[in-house]
Amino acid sequence: MLSISFVDKRLEIKLDSAASARTSNRERTVSRPLVLLAPALTVGVVLDAFLDMPLGGWLFTLWLLMASWLAAFFFRRDAAGSVALLLAVASFGGLWHHVYWNIYHATELSLSLTPQKQPMALRGRVTDYPRFLPAPLDRSPYEFELPNQWKVPFQITTVRNGTTWETATGETEIYVSGDELSLRPGESITVFAQATRPGGALNPGEFDFAKWSRGRRRGILLRCNFPECLQPTGQPRQLSFWNPIQAWQQFIDEKLSAAVPPHLEGLAETVFLGRRERLNDATDDAFRQTGTVHLLALSGLHLGILALIAYQMLRWIPAPVWFPGLALLVLTVGYVLLVDARPPIVRAAILVGTVCLGTMLYRRHSFWNTLGLAWIVVICWNPTEIFQPGTQLSFVAVATLAWLASVQRHFRTVDPLKKLIAETRPMPIKLLKRARNIIGMAVVASMAVWLTTLPLVLVHFHTASPWTILLSPILGVFMTLSLLGIVFLIGVTIVTPLAASVVSPTLSWPLAGLEQIVTLTQEHARLTFWTAGPSMWWVIGFYVLLGMLAVLIACRGLPLRWGMTTLAIWLAIGFGQAIVITQQSATRDEVICTFVSVGHGTCALLELPDGKNLLYDCGRLGSPSRATESLSSVLWEKGISHLEAVIISHDDADHFNGLPGILERFSVGTVYCSELMTKTSGHLATTLMEDFEARKIPVRTLSAGNRLKTHPDVHLTVLHPTRKGVLGRDNANSLVLLIEYQGRRILLPGDLESPGTEAVVLEQPIDCDVVMAPHHGSKRSNPEQFYAWCQPEWIVVSSGSPNIENPTIGEGSPIWRNTATGGRIEIRLTADGQLPQVKSLLPGSPKLRD
Template identity: 60%
Template sequence: MVPKQTSQANHQRTIYRPLVLLAPALTLGVIGDAALDFSMTLWLGAFASLMVLWGLLWWKRQERHASVCLLLVVAVFGGMLHHAHWNLYRSTELSCGLSPDKQPVALQGTVTDYPRFLPAKPPSSAFEFELANQWKVPFRIHQIRSGATWEAASGHTEIYVSGDTIDVHPGESILVFAQASCSEGALNPGEFDFANWARGKRRRTFLRSGFSECLQAIGTAEQPSRWNPIREARHYVSRELAAAIPPGLDGLAETIFLGRRERLSDATDEAFRQTGTVHLLALSGLHLGILALFAYWLLRFLPGPGWLPAVCLLLMTLGYVILVDARPPIVRASILVASFCVAMILFRRQVFWNSLAAAWIIVICWNPTEIFQAGTQLSFVAVASLAWLSGFLATRKKIDPLQKLIEESRPWPVKCTRVAARWLGGMFVASLVVWLVTLPLVLFHFHAASPWTIVLSPILIIPMGFALGGTLLLLAASIAVPIATPILSWLVSWPLWMMQETVSWTQQHAGLTFWSAGPPAWWVIGFYTVAAIVAWQMLTRRFPIRWSVAVVALWLMVGFVWGTLQAIESATRDDLVCTFVSVGHGTCVLVELPEGRHLLYDCGRLGSPKRACQSLSAVLWSKGIEHLDAVIISHDDADHYNGLPEVLERFSVGAVYCSDLMEKIPSDLVSSLLADINGRGIPLRTLSAGRTLQAHPSVGMTILHPTRKGVLGRDNANSIVLLIEYRGRRILLPGDLESPGTEGVIVERPIDCDIVMAPHHGSRHSHAESFYQWCQPEWIVVSSGSREIGGPENAQPGEPVWLNTAASGMIQIRLTAEGGAPQVNTWKK
């Protein structure tokens, strides 16, 4: 009898990077649940079934099928993690009963950490309001008052309290009177979704108190827990930095060492953003890497066995990660540092890609929603790019013994100069590679990029390294040798000052930031998939460099062709789209005319002008629009134009229109705006009743109000009233029209309109009833920040339909070339 061949059974295959396979599987499960939102019952059923199937395949020794099944088990586990994190809360969770509308509450709970002072930042422009100082108090909810009784409640949040001082302490039980709400979701396409972000952090409750007296102590502090030393250490570091670093630089020091940006000035933050070096402010692996290198260089001088420095560095890394609240980029970097330390302790070789995959898996297990955050994505992509570059250069590095001998025989000044030049050149090459690889992701998330990051990043790393190392010494000296802290404070302040002045000078004298709608999500995913495959083939020398470049160029060409087709489609569009952007209490209306022309009617809001610009920018970029042919400013009211200065920074504008009165008798704010417009070389033109704008043969745009001399009364009464007609359909935009301007309009022949924007944000003080009777609208759109403004609760047939941007989000009206009924769509159903 011939024995059965067992060579295949005896064959053993060793996989040196198993986590590289598990990380994508886990990621697909998280993405699957985020996109499809399966029930936990379905996930549990799939997990149990696949585990049984894997056991059967393993028992039958079908190795490949069992491996595939095991990867599916990991994917299902990722979906379970995301579903539990995203959907499962306690029955007493307070945020589940809240809405975006504020409501007064009385709560009892515990202060979980030291209150953090948020100094009022001076307005960066004349269009912003001056705010009061605030405190942010970390708070754990225990009870909520319902009538005269207290009921159980739960949740972690922060209380924002206005005031200069506050008297609460960690572990103290307090009674809180506040306005409570949950974070509001995105009201416009492409806008940052604060509700999803807060839900991912599992901190959906938002509390605000107007006075520090609204927080009252009701009991003694809790007993110390094992986390108290960490809390005390964090507070100690923050206090020492504030005391040792001069004002104006202490916020920067705390930002790059602790990751807390509350005290960083808006001017410094904006300078880093516009020069493309904001990643230096975001606590990441770069900061931990610099600190680890500095600490390891010092630890090498410790007496003891060779593994002692690695053990000390491992403990220091763990302490620093906990100190900065275990942010995902730091967790990623700590895994790499920890694997390096463990490899040194065990005398093993570190497998970088396996360690990077382990960091990704730990981030998912810690918080599955973090993989959707821009910071996490950019951090991992940047590190992977640097690792690939290092491996690629190593595979093609050829050492010439003769050249090496010549280099060793050179004088030491020449050697130092050449080493420094090679190091600086390598840093610039690394910066260029990272910038190019991360550019699609940066444009997709932020729609802005600056080539200055290629030059400034390698330069600023040097002072930042000295600042981080000096901060570490400063904190150690404050404990061991307090008398040395003034000297170390001076040594830390100088590199911080160099960083701040370098980016500020670059921003003011050589600003180079370009804004873009960015690529679509499918193209970004395809780009990194293609890049990963090509990079792997290049590392293993299975793919020639010229073919690798050709494949990447082909995918870039796909994106270019897609953008060209989109531009052609926009230029040949034959319908008219009027979009009411949700900006809160303000006005922002985008009119997309046939054949690709775009008109903007107002852009402003009550409060932060940046929010108005951000909302409009999100809508424009979601539509692929980067140029506005004309902008109309309805009247001299800041909530109608205070977002324009930033809009002019981000988008090119053909011309700006305003009324004759605004140009002849401008307020201080309008004068500032008009000076900005003239400084940019944008034509400024005036409009008055009877004028028409010629943009398309089939579109009529007529100014109904005001006349050149205007009417007596407030600026609202002299709002520009714009009538848009297309294929027999009419849209009327009246700004903040009110009496006596209303009477000046309705005295003319009535005009039957399909869509009318409610005058003065739907305010009852505008007395718009006669105006509506004059224009007989079918739809009335309210651009407001209050959901309560609308039509009658029991509307009768034939009465106009009311829509509110505060409740419905962005409202889009489409007038077709056939002249049919207007197509009305809202962002929130």
Template identity: 30%
Template sequence: MGEPTATAEPAWREFARAPLVPVALAAAVGLVLDRYAGGPLAAELLTAGAGIVAWGVSRRAAWLWLAAAGVAAAHHHTHRAAFDADDIAAFATARPAPARVRGTLDEEPARFRPPRPDPLLGRPSPATASTTLAVTAVETRDGWRPASGRARLTVDGRLDGLHLGDTVEVVALLSLPDGPSNPGELDYASLLRDRRVTASLRGRGSTEAVTRLDEGWRHSPLGWVAALRGSGARTLSDAIDPGEAGLAAALLLGDGTALDRAEWDAYVRTGVVHVLAISGQHLVVLGWFAWLVLRVAGVRRRRGAWVVALLLVGYAVLTGGRPSAVRAAVMVSVVCGAIVLRRPQRPANSFALAWLIVLGFNPADPFTAGCQLSFVSVFVLVWGAGRWLAPRPLTPLEELVEDSRTLPEKLIRRGARWAAVGFAVSLILAAANGPLVLAWQNIASPVGVVLGPPLVLLTSVALVAGFVVLLTAPLAGWLAWPFARATEWCLAGCGWLVDLAERTPGGWVYAPAPPAWWLVGFYAAVAVVVLLDGRGRRVAVAATAAWLLLGLAPPARQLPADELRVTFLHVGHGGCVVLEPPDGRVVLYDAGTTLGPDAIRRTVAPFLWHRGVRRVDEVFVSHADLDHYNGLPALLDRFPVGLVTLTPSFRDRPTPAVRATLEYLEKRTVPTRVASAGNVFAAGGVTLEVLHPPADGPPGEENVRSLVLLVRHAGNTVLLTGDLEGEGQDRVTRLPAPHVDVMLAPHHGAKDANTRRAGVDRWEPGPIALWARPRLAVSCQKAGPTDHLRVAYGAVGADVWDTPTAGAIVLRSHPSGLVVEAFRTGEVRVVRRGW
């Protein structure tokens, strides 16, 4: 292992001689320009046309590269932005509304199992199914109207009996896909647009929302592929123990629904999810096995090459045509084609061809994690690790010593070398892919370096054995039995190793994503390290190490020295308020939602990372209702938390969720304290005064004992009320009325907690509104009516902002005043009397 031999040429020369490489690079530039600069389609088409004409006249390759950039940009633009006038999005609004839609299932329904029982999940979630509907008609007041486009369809239930190609009628809530509601959150609408999906259909209650009008899967080639994949899943389920059948379906068929989120997350956290998700590795292992069998069977090389190429292309289609599988299928097919034609092939050329074919199928795929990781891994593995770890030629003396060794000695030495190379490759790929994984998943998994090689070996054996099971089980169960057992044992070993790695201290850690500019610089440096040899590479390695250290430096928190920032996050029916005092501390008021702990992963953690937060100093839990604290364990997994402050009655709530949360706090050795009326806490020029509850009582449900915090900074005041209502609200409103600028509407804006009935469907200010008289009331709630709040708080001179409409609501307090911003609408206003 070490430097390549003297006869090996630098990798950049191979890329320089490959004619498709500059075309692929130009296409990548075109994609990036359209994605982030958004040029007009006419200009992109003009660029492509001008490049083609100029190339036809001058035959200079540079003009062809310009044409490739223009074509790629136009292809990406039309893929994401060109839709017919009768697209389903034209019938949808941001607020879900009942609709009746007809169309054809454009994907085989993905059938998800209910999540595991979890005390932190308020109510058990049902099994769900999702698919894409190619819309043909929408019912309007004037009857059925033709429509087009694609909608994401999700229903409660499994949609058994429906398949890709079937024509259906759907009765569901139609809406435009949601964009991000909080800074740092995933843009779901953009994600769907990458798949040319412009609307969402949500059917609740049962699968009766979907009725089949005509069976069509038998008339669709992809329908037959889906049926074959379903048959394979049933074969694996019958032949393999249920405990490992899900892993087998994920490994062999790319069935993402075969494992639940907890099982997938274990592989993600330990950095080895690539061994399960269908990737180029799977196709290479399968292709190597097929080639070996064909050679042993005496099949000639050229015929064997045809068989391997067709097998891998078919397998890539069967498992969903993911970019990584398409890349591997193209590159292996090029090798097979070279064997058939008896022509040499350039790996750099086939690498570039694979890139062009992937973006030809879907120009948005290069902006996905799987595609990026696949191409980076192959680039580093083939032109980097493959050269660096190649054995140097033996000297004549070393050859004599090697010949003198016994067979067991040779086998042991060879095995040791293979193991050393395997771990070295794992380390190289982890270093190369680590920043991308961090950018996409906010996780670093050093344990994956050690875990990777044995898992690759186990899953490779399981893949080959499982493939034999798929072929032989329909013929004779006894014939498949030994291969099924081998598959089970290998996958059980994978599960045992992953479980062990998960429990390894420091084996994995959540962290903020590096900035985009740093990622660009890092991968430019990686490319230089791979492509250069000798002194140039050594200089590049040193520069890469320096760049890496720069990326590891903690990001600077952007907060003026005299400013308090308060953010009301949109988490649905729940609450999480983030306070950032001027001294750099971070304090949370509540962390929970009825949507379950997963909301922390999707909303709160990305927001904190977006703000450059690496530690949460304190969490105040308003009371022991699940939707206010069930995100605490997920928060503790992702951030060090210095202190958790509870109400006097929190520990007395006899629920499994409270017990589970307290046990998790103890497991993480997070100290707790109890706050009650009269306590005052200080944080960097900010005071937090506890107005309620008292040390004992009042009696009743938890809402009456909700923690009320009065936050003061620079003459500005924010009142946080949790779910305060009933006797608790009466006690607070008997206190001397403070000056309140902004208040959190109690109990997510519920009528009983904020208003008083003044007649049939008529409301007037409730006690809390009349007592506080805020300038702005913030309602953290799920989507729903807020008219009663606007009437009640409007009567005392306040406006109302709700998080479903505004998204995250950010307050910035400083000596010159108080500014409020709405993330979704972009509205910015100064909070003052009569605003």
């Protein structure tokens, strides 16, 4: 309706108040329903992940909420209906996660497996081309030499039970040692392998391989020592929809291998196909140390670069207006299928796809609505993916860039006079100014992404490097050139195969530059810091607060200084919590001895009442990085960044090969070892001593009778060996350490065995409360005689095998704990001298008595 009135001799035409309000609301209302549905779905997934609600509970809750929504819709209660619908979506998220996580077919083979190896005969079919995993050439001197391997994707159909074949299901990868293997997708084979189920985390904060495998619904590990263990059955190949895609993957893999030098093959496959199996360990470590490892993870950056280049080229083709969008959509879907539809790529593909559809249909799209759709698609594809660091970092990074762009548009003002002056400048000045602006915006964007993702990076990886801010824009240029070179190489190979060798340098040069920049930075300008990272509750609060402030600043005009002040207060709370933890450690009145589960090896952490921390050994049989990661996770979980002393029991790699990695991440005051180890050290021990010298860490010797001065109420006494030692192997001269506090004793004997055992038991018996089993529970240590001498109440076995035989000691046998079954074992000696408190990480670990 129109109303006409005369006011001060002027004619005013006004809309009716009700019509005006409706028009104003229509103009301001923006439909972004997926922005609300995505968090609601996430809440349901998280609730089921942590509470593990029963299936019936989720079904009943979903039914009740849907009934409530229908009732609200019938009675026109919009607000109540909206709340009920969001809660129903959350219930659906919990239900979907529960089904994905817990519901398996009755014939699933992983349900009957254990973490212990067992020989097994299986039949099934190969689902993809085998991938070659070359033995690392730049391995650490502390690592064993490994053979070349193949990874064969495999789908199980039957398993042999005695002499009969029974139906079984499951998908996995077979790891086969060997140099040559000829298999194709769809081929039926019989496999003779060692089968296991992935083990869970045995130390707090450690990567849980069992959960990760369960999230991929692949809970079976198969290993073969020879290619002959895989025998074709002679049945015809089974073709599938994925065979053409797999053939293209294999074609690109072969062409990349032929076009680039051997040391760049892994980097080329990682950049374009996302396959990191063949990536050089030194290169991977350099990217991690410089904080640029996100460039190796196939993400939206790669797809964005390719999509932008493809769209600019498609615009020059004489075709209808909608053709570039359609062609780019087809190319995007093809690339997503080519790289196995990884979640970050799926997210980027949805963003690119909505832009393409908008171009084709002449419609604008809402970025945040599209981002919500991408998150929902990832959850529906695999609800456990939202707990993976790569998925989290990908979404946070793209959200940060989008918010930064919106804020820039909101606050940007254009001065007509300055614009006119800029247009009159000479072309070189224009280009220079444009380049300066682009570099400045790239650095600002890189800094913003680094700051917003830093809490997640610290929680998941415990490391960060400010080099990320400067290196990311530079490496982005080389990444763009590398992707262009790969696409150009593939195109030339298809059109004129003979010209492939001519264009190969166009690919090798940017890849080499990408590797060299990161490697040189890591070697000569190292700026990496390791930290325990913030608490999870603080990280969750940080991102909730950051999201609220981002909305208020971008949409409600909240002054930026208020947002920065709020974040500063939250940061102060985080630092305050760290200070409180440090103070609690300094005022501790108990001794804590933690036996870290490192497999077949030894690693014991000693925490003293005054906040000092000592380490007794750190090593394992096999990969030393596993020992480093296990101890690091325990230290970070306890908030420890400095070790006052490290004690090495003897010259065996499974007792010290994890220390080089620890020295990279934590500061160490002093190293102690026996005098015999410094005089007759082997090659690996000599290498370790040189590392100590290079880091200016003093090395001091200990012998029987020496005491370490740490705390007035704590006595650390060396019982063995003497300065001359005993005849025999290094094990016989293991450094035996006795820990006494308020009348309670813990004994750490290393790998003590005869004749060292006899030398120790000749001394006056010492009644101990807790004793670490010498030589990982081996019978060669004459354990019966040793235990009779020290009379322990608890015996801790630091081993990788759960099948350690407990020797017969007599009446009043001690309680046995094994790190292989119980995980990390913690011993607490309290200030009141009460019985030690012994606690394993896994509550269900058996308490075996002999």
